[in-house]
Amino acid sequence: MIPYRFDGHxxxxxxxAAYGDLLEAGGESxxxxxxxxxxxxxxxxxxxxxxxxxxxxxxxxxxxxETLTEDFPGFKDLNLGDWIGATGExxxxxxxxxxxxxxxxxxxxxxxxxxxxxxxxVSDPDLRYRQRxxxxxxxxxxxxxxxxxxxxxxxxxDLLEARGFVEVETPVLLPQAGGANAKPFVTHFNSMHxxxxxRIATELYLKRCVIGGFERVFEVGRVFxxxxxxxxxxxxxxxxxxxxxxxxxIDMAELIEYIVSGAAxxxxxxxxxxxxxxxxxxxxxWRKATMTEVIEEVTGRSLDLxxxxxxxxxxxDELGVEIRPGDDGGQVLTxxxxxTTEPNLWGPVHxxxxxxxxxxxxxxxxxxxxxxxxxxxxxxxxxLGECYSELIDxxxxxxxxxxxxxxxxxxYDEAMAMDEDFIRALERGMPPLGGxxxxxxxxxxxxxxxxxxxxxxxxxxxxxxxxxxxxxP
RNA sequence: GCGCCUCUAGCUCAAUUUGGCAGAGCAACGGACUCUUAAUCCGCAGGUUCUGGGUUCGAGUCCCAGGGGGCGCACCA
Numbered sequence: 198m199i200p201y202r203f204d205g206h207x208x209x210x211x212x213x214a215a216y217g218d219l220l221e222a223g224g225e226s227x228x229x230x231x232x233x234x235x236x237x238x239x240x241x242x243x244x245x246x247x248x249x250x251x252x253x254x255x256x257x258x259x260x261x262x263e264t265l266t267e268d269f270p271g272f273k274d275l276n277l278g279d280w281i282g283a284t285g286e287x288x289x290x291x292x293x294x295x296x297x298x299x300x301x302x303x304x305x306x307x308x309x310x311x312x313x314x315x316x317x318x319v320s321d322p323d324l325r326y327r328q329r330x331x332x333x334x335x336x337x338x339x340x341x342x343x344x345x346x347x348x349x350x351x352x353x354x355d356l357l358e359a360r361g362f363v364e365v366e367t368p369v370l371l372p373q374a375g376g377a378n379a380k381p382f383v384t385h386f387n388s389m390h391x392x393x394x395x396r397i398a399t400e401l402y403l404k405r406c407v408i409g410g411f412e413r414v415f416e417v418g419r420v421f422x423x424x425x426x427x428x429x430x431x432x433x434x435x436x437x438x439x440x441x442x443x444x445x446x447i448d449m450a451e452l453i454e455y456i457v458s459g460a461a462x463x464x465x466x467x468x469x470x471x472x473x474x475x476x477x478x479x480x481x482x483w484r485k486a487t488m489t490e491v492i493e494e495v496t497g498r499s500l501d502l503x504x505x506x507x508x509x510x511x512x513x514d515e516l517g518v519e520i521r522p523g524d525d526g527g528q529v530l531t532x533x534x535x536x537t538t539e540p541n542l543w544g545p546v547h548x549x550x551x552x553x554x555x556x557x558x559x560x561x562x563x564x565x566x567x568x569x570x571x572x573x574x575x576x577x578x579x580x581l582g583e584c585y586s587e588l589i590d591x592x593x594x595x596x597x598x599x600x601x602x603x604x605x606x607x608x609y610d611e612a613m614a615m616d617e618d619f620i621r622a623l624e625r626g627m628p629p630l631g632g633x634x635x636x637x638x639x640x641x642x643x644x645x646x647x648x649x650x651x652x653x654x655x656x657x658x659x660x661x662x663x664x665x666x667x668x669x670p
Numbered sequence: 671g672c673g674c675c676u677c678u679a680g681c682u683c684a685a686u687u688u689g690g691c692a693g694a695g696c697a698a699c700g701g702a703c704u705c706u707u708a709a710u711c712c713g714c715a716g717g718u719u720c721u722g723g724g725u726u727c728g729a730g731u732c733c734c735a736g737g738g739g740g741c742g743c744a745c746c747a
Contacts, residue, residue, distance in 0.1 A: 223705090242710085243703035262704075277697070291705050311697050314682045316708050321681085323739050335681085378747060425671080425745055519744095535747075555747065573747085580747075611746080660738075 203282045203305055206233040210254035212287060213295060222293035225286060232257060232297055233282040233305065235334065238315060241273045247296075248275070250283065251334075259283050260296040267301040277315065278308025278334075326657055345464050346641045346653055350417065352463035353437055353637070356456050362413040362439055367402035369395060369419070375619065376400030376558070378611040380423040382432075395421035399438045400558065400632070404587065405622045407440050407630055415439035417637065428649045429579070432658050435637040440587070444631030446570040449584035450547050453574050453633055454481035457545075457581060457640065464644050472577050472646050475543070483545040483574065488534050491548055495538040502526050502552060502567040509533075523607045527552020527567065545576040547584070557597040557613055560586040576643060582635035589630055591623035 207230050216226055234252030244263035249256055263269045266285075275281065285299040313319035318335035325332040332339050354364065372391065374381035376398030386393045399416045406414045421433045437456075441448065458468045458479045468480040486494075489501040500512055509529040513520050518536045520529050530552055542548070550562060551571040559569035570586035588594050598620075604612035641653040651657040 238708070240706045240709045241703085242706060245704045245706075247706045247709080249707080258707080260705080264704090290707095292707075294705090294707070296705095311680050313680085314696055314708095316696070317682050319681065321677095321739080323677095324681090331681095380745085422746075427743095427746090428741090430746065531747075551747090583747080 199305060200303060203233055203303065206231045206282055208232075208254040209234065209250070209252055209257045212257060212297075213255060216287045217295055220287075220289040220295070222289050223291050225288045225298075228287050229285060229300070230287055230297060231282060231284040234280065235308075236275050236277055236279045236281060237312075237334075239273075239275060239277060244269075246273050248272075250281070250297075258290070258294050258296040259285070259299050259302075260288065260290060261299040266299045271304075272299065272302060275304075276308055278310075278312050279304060280306035280308075322651075323659075326651055326659055329655055342645050342647065342652060343655060345645050348464040349460045349641050349644060350435075350637060352460040353417065353456055353635075355463075356459045357413075357415050357439060360413065360452075360455075362415045362441075363411055365403070365406055365411065365414055365416055366418070367396075367399050367406075367416060369421075371396055373614055373616065374398075375613055375616050377420075377422075378557075378613060380611055382421050382423050397422050398634075399436070400634075401616060401619045403438055403440050404627065404630070404632075405619070407442055408622050408625055408627050412442040412628075413440070426658055428651075429639070429642075431638065431650050431654055434650075434654075437582075437635040437637055438632065439635075440630055440632045442628045442630055445629065446549075446572050446584045446586040446631060449586075449631035449633045450483075450485070450549075450572045450574065451481070452631070453582055453584055453635065454479075454483055454545075456633075456635065457574070457576075460640065461644055470644060470646070472643060473648075475577075477543070477545070477577060477643070479545060479576070483547055485547040485549055485572070487550045488530070488548055489550075491542060491546070492530075492534055492538050495541050496533075500530060500533065502530065521607075521609065525552075525554050527554035531555045539575060539580070540578040542575045542578060545574055545581070547572045547574050549573075554600065556585075557601050558585070558588050558594075560588045560590075561593070579639060579643075580636075581640060581643070582633055585632045587627075587630040587632045589623065589627040591620050594623055595620055 209232055212230055212232060220226060232250060234250045236248050237251045238249040240247040246261040248259040250259050261269060261272045266272055281302045281304055283297055283299055283302040285297040288296055288298045290296055312331055313335040319325055319331055370393045372393060374394035374397045379397040381394040381397050383392050383394055397420055399418050399420065403414055403416060415437060417435060417437050419433055420436050424430055424432060426432065458481050461468050461470055461479050469476060469478045493499050496516060498512055500509060506526045509526050510520060513529050513533050516533060516537050518533050520532055549572045550565055550568045553561060553567055553569045556569045556571050559571045562568035562570050572584040574581045574584065588597065598613060598615045601613040602615060638650055638653055642650060645653060647653050
């Protein structure tokens with residue numbers, strides 16, 4: 198009979214802290230503790246038995262004796278993976294291993310399936326991701342990586358709240374998905390007899406919060422983009438968006454530095470991290486450079502919006518960058534940057550002054566024609582996030598949406614749709630506004646030095662398991 | 671979506687260059703063992719070799735199709 202509750206156990210970490218250095222090999226503390234966890238290893242030796250018990254905070258050895266332990270035969274009979282609660286005296290064995298000298302134990306759960314090879318764990322990627330519970334127990338470091346993720350998310354919230362930001366939650370199911378260039382997932386709202394879309398960004402609703410008076414607002418939320426799966430892309434991912442009234446993109450770049458370096462310090466203990474065998478120094482302030490400057494550094498070509506379109510297209514061709522027919526100069530320039538330059542920037546560096554045509558929700562640059570006030574912080578060749586001076590003028594916003602519609606006409610289905618609701622909200626008055634987007638999964642990947650997004654998502658997107666082995670109609 | 675690679679016991683992996691009885695360690699099961707550390711030792715059992723078709727006297731191995739997985743490319747702002 199499995200009990201309904203199990204009371205009074207002490208975390209292993211506390212037992213180790215209290216007695217680890219206190220006892221000599223063969224020493225006995227005289228103190229009785231209760232611990233609980235999973236039996237990971239079992240070494241039966243006639244009238245003695247040793248087990249390695251693992252729980253959230255650590256591992257400890259259990260030492261059972263036929264002459265002392267209640268239900269000794271039952272203890273010898275445990276399976277690897279069973280959960281038990283165990284009570285006994287804290288001792289050290291002759292070999293010096295801190296142990297609980299077992300008086301009694303209670304079975305708390307039976308393991309009917311194994312947890313992989315006790316030395317090598319499990320390595321089959323399919324099994325690791327589909328049955329993550331096995332991976333978490335069987336493989337070294339997996340738990341720690343997700344613990345790090347949890348710390349990062351907590352740190353991000355704390356850091357923003359410390360600056361007066363308020364967390365809100367906005368809808369996931371929408372009649373129209375906006376705020377980013379991406380294909381949405383479609384679902385069906387039965388009672389409305391209408392197709393709905395899963396959100397691809399939180400931007401438009403958060404901006405409406407600002408118009409409503411939330412001067413500093415953020416959401417850490419799951420967004421969904423109907424794209425392929427790859428080492429850096431999962432169709433659902435977690436994004437931070439934060440908006441700050443009266444601020445511009447330079448302020449927001451500082452905010453990103455504050456969040457990323459602060460999260461790094463909280464989660465890893467410092468702002469200099471090891472990544473891909475190199476060192477990445479996230480200590481603020483980060484270097485700022487224009488897109489034109491970094492393109493020139495990497496490719497040796499001086500390209501900007503002054504360069505005539507045919508010449509830009511020729512440069513793209515020579516650099517092996519594909520462009521879509523009908524792209525304007527800004528789109529070509531951005532494509533060149535993304536293919537040739539961004540992957541080669543180690544950083545961290547803020548790449549600034551993007552062309553207007555690729556940033557439909559961003560305010561025009563205060564002095565550079567054709568550009569918008571947008572900064573992309575790059576670290577280790579990847580975008581960490583985005584910083585914007587947000588577009589606040591409803592008339593300009595309408596024109597940008599119309600330009601997006603034109604893109605859509607020529608077959609670019611990720612282009613945004615007109616959003617009259619959002620324009621009406623802007624017409625009620627949006628103050629000068631800075632905004633950031635920060636991909637939490639990629640931030641965690643960077644801090645955990647993970648090469649695959651699946652290593653930082655507990656349950657990454659996989660094909661449905663039905664259909665395997667052809668057992669589905 | 672395209673290309674390359676891959677799939678063998680519950681787990682981790684073997685199975686001559688070039689087709690010849692599908693194996694080991696761990697787990698499980700039975701037993702021995704009073705200080706083990708991946709305990710050790712003895713025994714037992716474990717398989718639609720991803721699925722379907724083909725070539726062959728004979729296929730885990732070669733060929734075709736399908737499925738799962740991996741990597742790369744494409745999509746990504």
